[in-house]
Every structure is written in structure tokens, then in C-alpha cells.
Amino acid sequence: MAHSILNSSPTPQTADNPSQAIVRVRRLIWKIAIATVVLMAIGSATRVANAGLACPDWPLCYGQLVPTAQMNLQVFLEWFHRLDASLIGLMAIVLVGQSWWWRRELPNWLPWMSLVTLGLIVFQGILGGLTVTELLRFDIVTAHLGTALLFFITVVSMGVALLPYRGTGTAKSLRWVSLTGAILVYLQSLIGALVASQWVLHQCLSYKNLCAVMNSHIIGVVPPTVTVLALVVWALRTPALSQPLRILAKLSGGLVFLQIGLGVATFYLRLQVEPLTVSHQAIGALLLGSLVAFTVLAFRDARVVKI
Template identity: 75%
Template sequence: MAHSVLTPPSSDSLSPPEAIAAVRRLVWKIAVATVILMAIGSATRVANAGLACPDWPLCYGQLVPTAQMNLQVFLEWFHRLDASVIGVLAIVLVAQTWWRRSLLPNWLPWAAVAALALVLVQGLLGGLTVTEMLRFDIVTAHLGTALLFFVTVLTIGMALLPYEGNGTANRLGWLSLLAAILVYGQSLLGALVASQWALHQCLSYQSLCTVMNSHILGVVPPTLAVLALGLWAWRTPALSRPLRRLAQAAIALVGTQIALGVATFYLRLQVEPLSVAHQTVGALLLGTLVAFTVLAHRDRRLA
């Protein structure tokens, strides 16, 4: 009887590789949905739609506010819908990993629980952004938690990914981890700039210029770290192909991100798609660095 409580029923005929593959597919779906969620969240902010639904968790007291629907209401409503889908998928992930825990790595169910906890915190912060009228610190924490959830899900996926390394990563994993931390910090600074409209405030009223300038100067450390990572990877000819491609992707993304940031600055946030792309590319850069970090540490264990 104790055995039946502690392990999944024998009716689950999946092998361990099949169970891992099933979890990995679900994790990738959650990761993609999270990137979309952050992009829609950015679009909601630049369209001034953060309070388009004046109540929470419903919108005008309805699941689908048909009568009030316009572009702003749609953006806020769809943002909440995507968040709800991610919440359901996170619950499914927890259920799946605990149900099949005898077939999966021991750490996986607990990692799924951590991801679900971040979703719950994110949902609470989402509600507070409405009830507290888009208070800048809550909006910043909202994005910061979304990025942590994205990083957690991506780490799970990369840890489960089949990978045949050759032990040549050396300390590249630590450099990519440093770069990821710096990019995360820069993302939070960007959220502070956006949530306080610091660019407009500085250029128009000479207010909040310290916040804006901190974000501009903050570009330097993560850029240097990513460039160092790319150079080190290039000078390691035996580096595995997946790691080499991730390093190349990080270089391309950081260049794109800088170009988008410059364009956004000089156009004074007037081209809304640029602002959305700027935040989305930042999230993709963070994800690329996290993916490199996970694979590089897996690679080191082969040395």
C-alpha cells in the first residue's frame, strides 16, 4: 500500500525518456507563451492600456467584455487571458511531474513547483498593478517576476534537452551566467524607465534623468560580457555546435537590442512597435544566455 502512495500507478506505460520528452514539450509551450505574454504586456503599456480593464480579475465584471471591446481593452484582456493559460499550463506541469516522478529526475517536480509559485506571485502582482493604478515599483516587479519565471522554465527545458557535449566549455558557463545576471538587471532598469515614462519626463521636464541615464549607462556591462562570451567561444574551436550557435545568437541579439534602444530613444517612444520589440529582444537575449549557461555547465561535467 505504501508503494502505491509513493509511486505512480503502473498503468502509465511511458518509459523514462518518453516521460522526459513529454515534460520537455510542455515546458517549451510554456516558454513560448511566456515570451508572447511579455510582448503583449509591453504592447499594453505603450498603448496606455494598463487600466483599460478597471477591475480585476474580470474585465468590466465579465470574462469577455464584448460591449466595451476596443484595441486597448483587447490588449489588456488578451494579456490576462495569456497569463491565465500559462497558469493552467504550470498547474499541468506540476501535476505531470509529480504523477510521473518515478520516471523523472528527482529535482524536476520541485522545479515545477517553484515555477508555479512564481506564476502565483506574478498573478498577484498583475492584480496589484490594476488596483494600485500602475504603481511603478509594482509594474517593475511584475516584469521582473515574469522574467524569473521565463528563466526557470527555460532552465528546466535546457536541463532536459538531449545534449552531447565534449567538455570544452571550461568556465564559459560562469561568464554567460554573469552576462545573464547583468542583462536581467538592465531589464529591471528598463522597466523602471518605462513604468515612470522617464524618457518623456527627462526630455520634457528635466525630471527622472538619473533613472534614464542609469539605464543608458547600464547597457555597457552586459554588452561587454556578451562580447567577451562571443570572443571566448570563437577562440574555442572545439566548442560544441549548440554552444557556438547560442553564443552567436547572443551577439546578434545584443546588437539588435542596442539598435532598437537607440532608435527608441531618438524617436522618443513614438514608434510603439519598436518599444515592444526592444523588450521582447531583451527577454530573448536573457533566455539565450540562460540556455548557454545550462548547456555549458552540463558540458563541463563531461570534462
């Protein structure tokens, strides 16, 4: 199914003159993608503020939809995190309805992939509940972020696949470089989730515990960084490469350097500046999204027959 997304695009006529159905569905998909980035940032803020158990029950908070009597910063962060997740779930349901209602005007894969997104968000909700009932168990917290990133990847892939695009047929090899980079960034994000969910930085610096996990995350920066820089250089040295791919390559390169800078600052400041930690999580998600977008467009570009 993922292969069909990477190799599918609307017909040339639809791509140049998208129907109202495609425009509306695409707009909803990008709203979901933005809300997902916000959700992950709020989730990171909830963790650094030690607010993961601020609402001791689930799915309600202190048995209420809006816990006004108990509201403080920690409760607000956890409550708002759940609210954003609920809104994304509702939008995913709407996406399924729209995709099947307008299925004759949409690519064949879209209704099925909308069901996949709904399944992922339901599973994500279950993991969210387990993070509370299991008292922030690190493996569940890591799976929670990993599923959120998979959901984000799926949504971005769908949105990019529906964009109008005229390729040049020059990205055949670049698609594999960007795909490799996306996989490496995803794996590095999972290691980062393990570091965060176990407070590995504090454990390592204060008690010399879990330093292997910390070092794995630090060393793990190298493979994705080298891959993304190779993508940027290769893209810039391909004169006929389309402008959208060129922009995405530059964006990925810039995000890599920003992410490394945030990681170094977070390490040396020992997580004392919460906005840096939250930004580190958000920029990592955006980097992954840019690489996924490049990959999808590159696979579409590779289908262009040069004359």
C-alpha cells in the same frame, strides 16, 4: 535548487533515448516558455498603448470574462494579456501534475522545480492584480516584469536541462561568463522596467525629471554588452566547443546588437513608434533566454570528463 538544475541532467541513457515522459514534459515546458515571451510582449504593448487600466477591475474585465460591449483595442490588449497569463497558469498546473505523476521517469529535481514555477506564476498573478488596484504604481509594475523574467529564466533552465546534449568538456570557464552576462541583462531589464513604468524618457526630455534613471539605463548597456561580446569571442576561439554552445553564443551576440539598435531608435523617436518599444522588450527577454540556455548547457558541458 537552481544549482541542482545547472549541474543536473538526465542519465546518459535517458539523454540519448528520452522516455515519453521526458518528451511530453519538455514539450510542455517549451510551450510555456514561448507563451511567456508572448505575454511579456503583450504586456509591453499594453503599456505603450496606455491600456494598463483599460479593464478597471480584476480578475474580470468590466465584471465579465469577455467584455464584448466595451471591447476596443485598449481593452483587448489588457484582456488578452490576462488571458495569456491564465493559460500559462493552467499549463503550470499541468506541468506540476505531469512532473509528479511521472516522477520515477524524470530527474529528481523536476517535480520540485515545477512547484517553483507554479509559485512564481501565482505570485505574478497577485502582482498583476496589484498593478490594477494600485493604479500602475511603478514599483509594482517593475516587480511584475522582474517576476515574469524570473519565471522565464526558470522555465528555460528546465527545458534546456532536459535536452539531449553531448558536451566536450571545454566550457568550464565560459559558464561563468555567460552566467555573469545573464545576471547583468536581468538587472538592465529591471532598470528598463523602471524607465518604462515611470515614462522616464518623456519626463527627462520634456521636464528634466528622472534623468538619472534614464542615464543609468543608457550607461547600464555597457557591462552586459562587453560581457556578451567577450563570451562570443571566447566561444569562437574555442575550437572544441560543442555546436549548440557555439550557436547560442552567436545568437546572443546578434541579439545584443539588435537590442542596442532598437534602444537607440526608441530613444531618438521618443517612443512614438510603438512596435519598436515592444520589440525592445521582447528582444531583451530573448537575449536573457539565450544566455540562460548557454549557461545551463555550459554547466552540463563542464561535467564531461575529457579523456
